[in-house]
Amino acid sequence: MVKLIDGWQVARTLNAQTQVRVARLRKQAIVPGLAVVLVGHDQASERYVRMKEKKAQSLGIYSVLKQLPADSTQEDVLQTVTALNQDPRITAILVQAPLPPQLDATQVFGAIDPAKDVDGFHPENVGKLYLNLPGHYPVACTPRGIMTLLAANQVPLQGANVVVLGKSAIVGKPLAALLLNAGATVAVLHSQTKERRSFLSAADVVISAVGQAHLLTDADFQPHTIVIDVGQNLDENGRLVGDVDYSEAAVNIEQITPVPGGVGPMTIATLMQQTVEMSEWSK
Numbered sequence: 092m093v094k095l096i097d098g099w100q101v102a103r104t105l106n107a108q109t110q111v112r113v114a115r116l117r118k119q120a121i122v123p124g125l126a127v128v129l130v131g132h133d134q135a136s137e138r139y140v141r142m143k144e145k146k147a148q149s150l151g152i153y154s155v156l157k158q159l160p161a162d163s164t165q166e167d168v169l170q171t172v173t174a175l176n177q178d179p180r181i182t183a184i185l186v187q188a189p190l191p192p193q194l195d196a197t198q199v200f201g202a203i204d205p206a207k208d209v210d211g212f213h214p215e216n217v218g219k220l221y222l223n224l225p226g227h228y229p230v231a232c233t234p235r236g237i238m239t240l241l242a243a244n245q246v247p248l249q250g251a252n253v254v255v256l257g258k259s260a261i262v263g264k265p266l267a268a269l270l271l272n273a274g275a276t277v278a279v280l281h282s283q284t285k286e287r288r289s290f291l292s293a294a295d296v297v298i299s300a301v302g303q304a305h306l307l308t309d310a311d312f313q314p315h316t317i318v319i320d321v322g323q324n325l326d327e328n329g330r331l332v333g334d335v336d337y338s339e340a341a342v343n344i345e346q347i348t349p350v351p352g353g354v355g356p357m358t359i360a361t362l363m364q365q366t367v368e369m370s371e372w373s374k
């Protein structure tokens with residue numbers, strides 16, 4: 092019997108804590124302010140951005156959306172970021188990925204004030220994470236949310252073999268750093284990886300962030316594997332599914348995060364958590 096890891100439940104608890112922290116800040120006349128920059132009209136991105144705005148508002152966070160046309164130039168986007176850097180009402184800035192192909196995403200993320208970089212994508216914050224420096228700095232929200240979810244489910248990481256599938260700057264790489272910092276043995280697999288099977292057959296925890304429906308099935312895992320599914324894919328029937336195909340009858344998967352209701356809600360809850368923390372850190 093597969094046990095589902097309930098992301099909605101952990102997200103609810105985290106959001107309730109965030110709401111209390113926002114109220115505490117507001118009593119000191121400090122209002123956390125989240126700006127989301129959305130370039131173009133990608134349907135999934137528009138949906139995610141709306142969910143973020145709604146959640147922010149329900150927790151008492153001031154929220155603004157800067158929507159730019161799909162054919163924006165690098166200068167247009169940089170100007171928007173600079174204005175938000177200088178806006179005292181804005182304490183947290185998120186530039187929604189992916190950006191249209193004419194834009195240099197690395198330069199855009201690097202233009203965000205590191206103290207307002209709620210996604211943790213700025214090289215300064217990435218470097219701090221990589222070095223496991225002490226102190227307060229933002230970390231990519233999906234990886235941090237996954238760490239919270241693992242901790243809430245008492246999944247041991249010290250000395251555990253963890254396989255991460257996907258090496259993106261948004262999920263795979265920062266997640267690998269967090270896991271290493273937590274004492275796990277980490278393998279990051281990607282499209283050029285040979286012998287995926289041998290890595291999976293030694294994995295205690297598998298985290299898939301590839302974005303491909305039906306990529307993995309129960310037969311790919313060894314017994315008692317804990318699976319974190321970061322995929323957000325539409326299947327042949329237009330249903331939202333993760334990267335892992337499984338049924339209740341799965342024998343190797345011990346616990347798994349469902350899609351929807353697993354990692355997704357944790358990403359947004361962590362974004363809210365980090366928005367509030369950045370206001371607390373800069374007091």
Ligand SMILES: Nc1nc(=O)c2c([nH]1)NC[C@@H]1CN(c3ccc(C(=O)N[C@@H](CCC(=O)O)C(=O)O)cc3)C=[N+]21
Binds near residue numbers: 186189323353356358
């Ligand atoms: N700068 C930046 N930061 C991000 O954090 C970021 C981004 N860009 N670009 C896109 C990805 C994707 N992402 C998701 C957030 C929530 C759900 C989520 O809540 N999913 C729900 C289902 C949502 C639905 O109903 O469609 C779930 O899995 O239960 C999914 C995906 C944040 N991202």
